[in-house]
Amino acid sequence: MSLPTINPTKTNAWKKLQDHYGTFGNIHMKDLFAQDKERANKFTVKWDDFYVDFSKNRITEQTLNYLLELAEEVKLKDAIKSQFSGEIINETEGRAVLHTALRAPKDANFKVEGVNVMPEIYAVKQKIETFTNQVVNGELKGFTGKAFTDVVNIGIGGSDLGPAMVVDALQYYKNHLTTHFVSNIDGDHVNEVIKKLNPETTLFVIVSKTFTTQETLSNANTLKAWFLKSATEAAIAKHFVAVSTNIQNVKAFGIDENNIFPMWDWVGGRFSLWSAVGLTISLAVGYKNFDSLLLGANKMDEHFKNEDFKTNIPVVLALISVWYNNFFKAESEAIIPYCQYLNQFATYLQQGIMESNGKSIDRNGNPIDYQTGTIIWGEPGTNSQHAFFQLIHQGTKLIPADFIGFTQSLHGNQDHQDKLMSNFFAQTEALLNGKTEAEVIAEGTASSIIPFKIFDGNKPTNTIFINKLTPESLGKLIAMYEHKIFVQGIIWNIFSYDQFGVELGKQLASKILQEFNNSAVNNHDSSTQNLLNHYKRMS
Numbered sequence: 303m304s305l306p307t308i309n310p311t312k313t314n315a316w317k318k319l320q321d322h323y324g325t326f327g328n329i330h331m332k333d334l335f336a337q338d339k340e341r342a343n344k345f346t347v348k349w350d351d352f353y354v355d356f357s358k359n360r361i362t363e364q365t366l367n368y369l370l371e372l373a374e375e376v377k378l379k380d381a382i383k384s385q386f387s388g389e390i391i392n393e394t395e396g397r398a399v400l401h402t403a404l405r406a407p408k409d410a411n412f413k414v415e416g417v418n419v420m421p422e423i424y425a426v427k428q429k430i431e432t433f434t435n436q437v438v439n440g441e442l443k444g445f446t447g448k449a450f451t452d453v454v455n456i457g458i459g460g461s462d463l464g465p466a467m468v469v470d471a472l473q474y475y476k477n478h479l480t481t482h483f484v485s486n487i488d489g490d491h492v493n494e495v496i497k498k499l500n501p502e503t504t505l506f507v508i509v510s511k512t513f514t515t516q517e518t519l520s521n522a523n524t525l526k527a528w529f530l531k532s533a534t535e536a537a538i539a540k541h542f543v544a545v546s547t548n549i550q551n552v553k554a555f556g557i558d559e560n561n562i563f564p565m566w567d568w569v570g571g572r573f574s575l576w577s578a579v580g581l582t583i584s585l586a587v588g589y590k591n592f593d594s595l596l597l598g599a600n601k602m603d604e605h606f607k608n609e610d611f612k613t614n615i616p617v618v619l620a621l622i623s624v625w626y627n628n629f630f631k632a633e634s635e636a637i638i639p640y641c642q643y644l645n646q647f648a649t650y651l652q653q654g655i656m657e658s659n660g661k662s663i664d665r666n667g668n669p670i671d672y673q674t675g676t677i678i679w680g681e682p683g684t685n686s687q688h689a690f691f692q693l694i695h696q697g698t699k700l701i702p703a704d705f706i707g708f709t710q711s712l713h714g715n716q717d718h719q720d721k722l723m724s725n726f727f728a729q730t731e732a733l734l735n736g737k738t739e740a741e742v743i744a745e746g747t748a749s750s751i752i753p754f755k756i757f758d759g760n761k762p763t764n765t766i767f768i769n770k771l772t773p774e775s776l777g778k779l780i781a782m783y784e785h786k787i788f789v790q791g792i793i794w795n796i797f798s799y800d801q802f803g804v805e806l807g808k809q810l811a812s813k814i815l816q817e818f819n820n821s822a823v824n825n826h827d828s829s830t831q832n833l834l835n836h837y838k839r840m841s
């Protein structure tokens with residue numbers, strides 16, 4: 303069975319939403335709160351250690367009902383079932399999409415083409431656990447008999463962003479191993495990492511689903527060559543491991559068969575941190591914590607699969623996002639975690655959201671005449687307040703924002719935590735209410751300055767409030783966004799799990815690379831040609 307192919311703009315719910323948007327006009331959220339004392343309670347979902355308040359949005363109960371009708375009309379329920387039952391929903395690549403199986407319990411039953419994949423998943427998990435323990439305990443040693451002190455993750459895109467974000471987010475839980483990430487083809491990246499390494503005590507984890515990615519292979523070769531300046535070929539088996547679906551290419555690179563951690567083509571790169579792609583996470587925080595991350599994601603999967611749409615966190619967040627994207631024509635969404643540990647969270651989500659839903663052809667193969675993927679950006683609070691919040695508060699663009707916060711800190715300094723959280727609450731309140739002319743005047747502001755100090759307010763935010771940053775709650779949070787991506791892709795009638803848009807630039811780059819050896823370059827547009835010739839002269 304394939305995914306439904308319903309044009310969302312042709313549904314009854316869409317028409318209702320359009321009319322509703324027309325009458326919604328300039329309703330201010332401040333008034334909606336004044337009219338209904340129960341508003342916050344009505345638009346809050348409490349689930350496990352999550353408290354999600356979406357009341358500070360430009361919605362009424364009617365809006366939500368129409369959005370829920372839209373979800374029904376595009377057959378979201380069937381689509382969720384299709385995904386979890388291993389159907390080939392990544393139709394353009396002919397693959398199932400089963401990252402959810404990676405975090406399911408052992409006795410779950412996820413089938414790909416009739417075969418239960420759980421035994422394979424658990425065999426690899428076992429391998430990750432054993433290897434992690436041996437490295438962390440110092441049982442496995444380098445070529446001079448010393449225990450490992452450093453781990454270098456070599457990968458890019460989904461083979462870098464997920465592990466890098468999670469290792470950073472969970473650094474409070476880290477063990478003694480120092481982790482490094484090399485991704486960019488820019489030689490400065492690998493060069494700077496090399497400066498910090500001792501070949502005797504460094505473990506290299508090469509992560510590439512395809513094992514054909516230029517950046518990863520070049521960086522891996524550079525690191526191998528550097529390593530071989532101090533060690534023999536035989537030492538490679540002790541220091542290099544790989545995560546990939548392409549066993550043949552990994553072996554050709556010179557990696558011992560025992561050092562290969564397999565993954566599967568039914569795991570998309572940007573959804574792969576739950577597989578052996580997360581090996582560096584497991585090494586950095588220990589297998590138990592890695593497993594808790596998976597458990598958290600599994601809990602969110604169950605919530606997503608079973609919860610009524612009205613109180614289903616990923617579904618509600620996705621629907622509200624569609625409301626802004628397609629009716630208010632908001633172009634971007636900001637992700638603002640009030641948590642320094644989530645410093646890389648927005649960057650990580652950029653790939654997940656923009657690579658998945660940045661599409662303009664629908665599931666029937668026709669061009670789309672409505673908006674799809676949102677632009678994602680963000681930085682942790684409070685830093686972002688001192689950088690770009692001016693534009694969110696008083697600029698001309700509507701930027702819905704997710705505020706992510708934790709009731710309890712990990713550092714235990716209540717003074718810092720209270721100051722951080724007072725900002726967290728103050729910002730969403732200020733974005734909601736703004737400041738009226740009367741209030742500005744009452745402050746005794748000089749009359750010529752009054753207009754500059756007025757805040758319209760009415761700026762939407764979701765508050766995603768979690769008890770504490772733990773491996774488990776982080777797993778839930780990441781999975782929440784994964785499901786939001788899926789829901790939006792279904793509504794927009796696009797394929798969220800391919801990424802053909804990244805190919806063209808790659809192909810041209812390899813053509814240009816070959817042309818560097820030619821004396822004259824003459825088959826490009828005049829701009830590119832001039833630039834290439836300038837580079838050839840000057841480099």
Ligand SMILES: O=P(O)(O)OC[C@H]1O[C@H](O)[C@H](O)[C@@H](O)[C@@H]1O
Nearest residue numbers: 459460461510511512515571804
């Ligand atoms: O893991 P790899 O096969 O090396 O792929 C790494 C990355 O390559 C491409 O650019 C894709 O767009 C990404 O989705 C992928 O994560």
